[in-house]
Amino acid sequence: MADLEKFRAETRAWLEQNCPAEMRKPMTSDGDTFWGGRNAKFSSDAQRVWFERMRDKGWTVPHWPREYGGGGLDGEEAKIVRQEMAAIGARQPLTSFGISMLGPALLKYGTEEQKREHLPKITAGLIRWCQGYSEPNAGSDLASLQTRAVGDGDDYIINGQKIWTSYANYADWIFCLVRTDPAAKKHDGISFILFDMTSKGVSTKPILLISGYSPFCETFFDNVRVPKSHVVGTVNRGWDVAKYLLQHERAMISGMGERGVGRPLGQIAADSVGADAQGKLDDAQLRSQIANFEVDEAALAAAAERAVDLAKAGQSHPAFSSAMKYYGTELNKRRYEILMSAGGIDALEWESDRSRGGARPRAWLRTKANSIEGGTSEVMLGIVAKRILDLPGA
């Protein structure tokens, strides 16, 4: 305990000294997130300095082993780093699907060679990853995916199409689900494979969304040649890897709203609807919506903390991330409905500088994908019903 308190004090002092003031302000645009990768650009000097200091300390991913570029911290220490960063509002120095999705799967299923090849490039922000899961005819029914990988000597030849591939047009590498045995039952013929997005035959096409942005792509594979050694885990057992990775993806998505939007909702609402002499919002219904939301938000934060602690104690159910994903995404949609209501007509401007290019309505529309991506809310409830509650039926 005393050691942990010492660690907390050191962490606090180090962050105080090394986190630039600009990196402690709430993020206001997509450019504030640093994703790394071959073509990465820093949006400011402070962003670069903060990233480099954290990378050199091993704290882009504090809890990964040191030999793979992580900080080598145990669960308690990593929690302290998170808490101390949150206490000063420090931004994540590096965001990537390599950290939140591929890394955990590689640590569990990858060969030593695969870990040494890929993990250090993730922690150092050198390679940006994307996820090749969904297909036009394999959404909620992901295991019906049809992208084919056919053996050819030491290689596979991959043909097919993925969809909703987040940031595929910026990604350097892809982790991808492919069908390696079309004769087997649908869950049993899938493999999990890694390849470079600059490989011959890979192309991407951004999809314009209701927000006016294109965070997702269609991704096409036309006779893409990939070494068989790039399969993670056992050939035809890729569904195990895919499911394990999804648990981490869902945990990440459930926390999407966690960083909030800077100022408290009550203040944002007061700006537009006004308040009475006691400071109570002049819109009683809105006040009550915000208060109910904040009760649930605080409860969810406790549940997220507890989920980590339960996992550490070996007491968590592997499907619990589906429960958190369901609740977190529905809550984040509520947050943005409130923000839109609080903003009134000011939240409707789409292009002006005043509205920072319609940042709020675009973010509001983006949240509608939260309860679809990574498994819909309905799929999450089905998983909880069957895997946790053990209710009968297919």
Add this chain to the structure above:
Amino acid sequence: MALVLTEEQSMLRDSARGLISDKAPVAHLRGLRDAKDTTGFSRELWTTFAEMGFSGLLVPDQFGGSGLGCVEAGIVMEEIGRTLMPSPFLSTSVLAASALARGGSEAQKAQHLPKIANGSLLAALAIDEGAKHRPLQTKLQATRSGNGFKLSGDKAFVVDGHTADLLIVAARSAGSAGDKNGLTLFLVDPKAKGLAVERTAMVDSHNAARIVFDNVEVNADSVLGEVDQGFGLLEGVLNIGRGAVASEMVGLSDEVFGRTVTYLKERKQFGKAIGEFQALQHRAAQLYIDIEITRAAVLKALQALDTDAEKAATAVAVAKARAGTTATLAVQEGVQMHGGMGMTDQFDIGFFMKRARVCQELFGDSNFHTDQLASGKGY
């Protein structure tokens, strides 16, 4: 601090669960109700509670208790919630013990706390006056008289007030309804002249009391804490009670949910278990998620009460608000998913619905605590 129970806390839970499920299953409450028992709980079982150290759980060591914290009290309350065991634990061991331990003089503590720990003294907290919990609106008047005070006014919903040997009464000694200043807590003997207790059997087959004070004389030594400055003490004690009742509601919700999921697997219609229907699967899953999130919020609040009193108020408001809505959802879904059987007195599920309604009102319902959160955050 990790948001999971320690090994010692898990052992406490197991021993509380063992005792309560064995000696006081829901049938125990049903039996007391059917016999129209005017005490409303088993004194014999209360003695066992004392022997096992539960009644003195929050009483400091030097006064014969176990000196444990709110997390431990919450663990016992959660088990009480699972079987709806009627017990003076909340009124005496949580509320009165906390009030005395926090606000009592050495003499007051020495006089009462050992008796709470050994199970020989029952106490009750008299706060509410109107239909809703509004402690700041306390009107019961304390007027200075000689060396002490005279108390006049009405109290309602005094949990276990019908059996109490000692009342802790919130009174207005200065200012007017709504003021934080001017509240004083008094230790009052229920047999005092001018005091009339009416037992009120409640919808949940538990008991409370309406109490009328007609110029009840108390001396200066009866003041608990400081004259006119009782609100801080009262609020601290109420927050402990709120955390405890929130725990009871988690236990109650979890039990209703477990029984309901079992029923979904057993009951067959249209040739299959009704739990195969997606409409019910999704609702069951939503309820499960709701309960688990509330469970975390309640544990967070109990830990805050033990470690960080300043943060505790918000955490408690969140916990009690969540526990109220979760329990309300749990019992409604419980009855609905049991269909016609859920409406019968023969099935236990209705007992849970009734108790949840009472727990909602105890020390502020979900609306009250949600409003507290908003006001606390300045909107």
